[in-house]
Amino acid sequence: MASMRIACACTRLLRRQNQLKFITGERHKGYEISNQDLNKRNRSLIQGFNPRRAVLYVPASDEKKLKKVSSIRADCIVLDCEDGVAINRKKEARDNIAQYLPDLLQASVSELCVRINSISSGIYKEDCEAVFNGVLPPALMLPKVENWQEIDEFFKYCAPILKRKNSNLMSFIIFIESALGLVNLKEIIESTISYSATSRLRFEGIVFGSDDYCASIGVERSENSIELLYARQKIVAHAKAYNLQAIDMVYINYKDNAGLQAQSIEGSALGFTGKQVIHPSQVPIVQGAFSPSDDRVKWALELIEAFDKHQNEGTGAFNFHGRMIDMPLLKQAKSIVQMTQSLKSTGS
Secondary structure (H helix, E strand, C coil): HHHHHHHHHHHHHHHHHHHHHHHHHEEEEEECCCHHHHHHHHHHHHCCCCCCCCEEECCCHHHHCCCCCHHCCCCCCCCCECCCCCCCHHHHHHHHHHHHHHHHHHHHHCCCEEEEECHHHHHHHHHHHHHHHHHCCCEEEEEECHHHHHHHHHHHHHHHHHHHCCCCCCCEEEECCCCHHHHHHHHHHHHHHHCCCCCCCCEEEEEEEHHHHHHHCCCCCCCCCCCHHHHHHHHHHHHHHHCEEECCCCCCCCCCCCHHHHHHHHHHHHHHCCCEEEEEHHHHHHHHHHCCHHHHHHHHHHHHHHHHHHHHHHCEEEEEEEEECCHHHHHHHHHHHHHHHHHCCCCC
């Protein structure tokens, strides 16, 4: 028994030493994250992210749909090389992006993003070559991330190319779509932060791929999506812990507007900042659910004004509209105002 207690104590000590090495920026599983990385990231966050309430996918192999992109007012339109494109049309999708992207950047009011294929697909380099050789999109998405080693491979391939190209910062968003990716989420996020701190890709968000996740845990999607609640909450918690956007799952039945609205409101209540959509008709419904109402904005502005007044008077906690106000509510109010200002600045 004594030897077992000693072994357990040694295990706990070793685990604690590894945690301290990570916190202080020492090498950890092939990557490192330091206070310098986090400070650099926090400075970039002052500039804010583009609002991504409605994220719409357009298969890049479909020229007819590409020609309609400029008429759609989604927050972010994803030119897709991955799941939305058949394997025998991948090259066509890459060629279309190279051809259409320059004009779309001039004509579209939406942020344009390219989703490449996953590291595990074995063809992501072909996508990157096509994208990086032409006019760069404002944002890039990497799907089906399952471990930090994939992030390591991606940045070691892409970062030198973008550096040679002397590009501006590109937004970078990853997808979590499996049980393995969810289990490894903290390491994935921290390795991405570490690499993006010294690259031209700015890590901004996480997207939840619900259908692939269901397949990975061997369940079918139910109407109330109860089987996805844990994964959704974990993604939101990790995203918010690292100042990232969290983009919720697709609502498949694009003709069911009531169901879409209910799930969008639910996602917003869970803490997601936006939602994936598969049809232009879904865009205004989702944008409405992830935007603060006029009454909510009025409440936030009045609360901040009242807080400043009481601070100048030297009083602490105070009553506002029948509630005692503390710092969490103030942060919530400031977040609402910041969101409203971001939407105004982008013309949304």
